[in-house]
Amino acid sequence: MLEKLSFSLSGHRTSVALEPEFWAALSAIAEAEGVLLSALVTRIDAERAEGRPLASALRVFALSRGGRGG
Structure with a gap:
């Protein structure tokens, strides 16, 4: 199942749906950086x-x- 998160990019709101495993990986990368x-x-x-x-x-x-x- 996909998990949707919303962000403000280039002055507008957008939602991105990814598998929870990808969000976890991206969160780990962000934390490491x-x-x-x-x-x-x-x-x-x-x-x-x-x-x-x-x-x-x-x-x-x-x-x-x-x-x-x-």
Whole structure:
């Protein structure tokens, strides 16, 4: 089941639905980097390739980091 969280990105609210395991991995990465989850999501949003959905970018980022913050 997907878990939906809301963020303010580029001046507008958006919701992202991911599996709880991805949210847990992203939260662990954010904690390891000393930033809020919202700040990490904002950074990933700004760096994602044009046309790539945010949910996909978040999943790829989490997988690339192994959920351990680098």
